Amino acid sequence: MLLIIGGGFLVTGDFFKQPPQICFLQPLEKTSIDLYYECEDFDDENPIKLAKIDHDELVLHSLELINEDRERYNTPLVELGTSSTAQEHAEELLNLCITSYWDSKGMKPYMRYSAAGGEGAINENIAVVGTPEIQKYWTQEDLEEILAWSQYQMVERDELNEFRHSMNILHYDHNYLNIGIAWNNFCVTIVHQFEDRYIEWKQKPILTLNKEFILSGQVNFNATIDQIDIFYDPIPMPLSDQELMTSPPLYGFGHICSHIMCSDGSLPVATVLPNTDSALGPDVLEGIINQNVGANSNVPLFVAHKWEITHGEDFTTFSIEEDLDRLLNLTGKGVYTVLVWASPADSPADGMVLTTISIFFL
Numbered sequence: 001m002l003l004i005i006g007g008g009f010l011v012t013g014d015f016f017k018q019p020p021q022i023c024f025l026q027p028l029e030k031t032s033i034d035l036y037y038e039c040e041d042f043d044d045e046n047p048i049k050l051a052k053i054d055h056d057e058l059v060l061h062s063l064e065l066i067n068e069d070r071e072r073y074n075t076p077l078v079e080l081g082t083s084s085t086a087q088e089h090a091e092e093l094l095n096l097c098i099t100s101y102w103d104s105k106g107m108k109p110y111m112r113y114s115a116a117g118g119e120g121a122i123n124e125n126i127a128v129v130g131t132p133e134i135q136k137y138w139t140q141e142d143l144e145e146i147l148a149w150s151q152y153q154m155v156e157r158d159e160l161n162e163f164r165h166s167m168n169i170l171h172y173d174h175n176y177l178n179i180g181i182a183w184n185n186f187c188v189t190i191v192h193q194f195e196d197r198y199i200e201w202k203q204k205p206i207l208t209l210n211k212e213f214i215l216s217g218q219v220n221f222n223a224t225i226d227q228i229d230i231f232y233d234p235i236p237m238p239l240s241d242q243e244l245m246t247s248p249p250l251y252g253f254g255h256i257c258s259h260i261m262c263s264d265g266s267l268p269v270a271t272v273l274p275n276t277d278s279a280l281g282p283d284v285l286e287g288i289i290n291q292n293v294g295a296n297s298n299v300p301l302f303v304a305h306k307w308e309i310t311h312g313e314d315f316t317t318f319s320i321e322e323d324l325d326r327l328l329n330l331t332g333k334g335v336y337t338v339l340v341w342a343s344p345a346d347s348p349a350d351g352m353v354l355t356t357i358s359i360f361f362l
Helices: 002-016 055-072 085-094 109-115 140-156 164-169 241-245 282-293 325-331
Strands: 021-025 037-041 121-130 176-183 187-196 199-207 212-219 223-233 270-273 301-303 306-311 316-323 334-344 357-361
Touching: 021 140, 055 140, 055 164, 055 176, 055 187, 085 109, 085 121, 085 176, 085 187, 109 121, 109 187, 109 334, 109 357, 121 140, 121 164, 140 164, 140 176, 140 187, 164 187, 199 334, 199 357, 212 223, 212 334, 223 316
Parallel strands: 270 301
Antiparallel strands: 021 037, 121 187, 176 187, 199 212, 212 316, 223 270, 223 334, 306 316, 334 357
16 A cells, blocks of 8 residues: 555656746847746757857947947947956856856956956956746847847946946946857856056066066056055955855955955055155155054055156056065965056046056965
8 A cells, every 4th residue: 555655656746747848038128127938848859959149249249239338328439358258257157157256266357357368457247147947049139139138237227236337338448348158058148347458568567576566568648657556365265156156246356355245345455656755765755654644544555666657648658666575574475456546647637547457476
């Protein structure tokens, strides 16, 4: 009797088990509130052939959508960048069907960009469309509609993110865009890495074995280099799938923004300034400045031993060096990210960040 009942339950379980299904995206307008699918059972005897999808065309379509919005909001158009980091991150996120600014190596966007040879400043947007519960059949038209829908959500309906995505898309200083698009039978991932590239480097920022901080190059417009902020992150450690899935919905510079918790109030661990008083040596001026502002700031200030600037009509050359022994002895090994702040000569009130370049001091 027990065996018969047990067998009965097994038959009943198989009987009510739903057959596998394939789902098709219904027509999607960019202003639609959500995505809807129509599903049907798999036909094993007449399997559906995969649609041909052109990745390069999707990238160009995404670029066109972004430039349409930038033009509509009177912002200069961006060119397609050459960094592969956006595509690589899109492909990694596809494995989990999640949004995360961190990768499995524990690196944030500016770290990935720097490790791949990035030469400017970047800011990243991410979107993941779809769910791992239902299997989809995508076409080229489907993915183009998803790109347009996602773009509209980021620009016009970004209230939950305090319009961070929108401000990034429409930021005036961006001049390049690296695009990552990946898809599988369940999800679509989109990574937009906006890039500000204005420097031709003679020496990208480095920390020497003697703990000297050195950088030199040419900005392709007449500018005043105001200061250099340096942020510190601990050495990145590998993250599990669970850690990536629970990472914060935003990222920032420095150690107070981790994969566990991130704050908007990131502070640099050092600021490097020019010597504004030729009558005093940089060490003397550095001591005076730190003494005067010490009660109001937790950020150590350094006055560069070398801060050479040459202005041309449409360029600025620079060569900057400073001894960061005092800082590195305190913070030690890790990732030091360099933000060079500059003000265009024709619009000095509009400060801009020229670099988010990370130095891996290991």
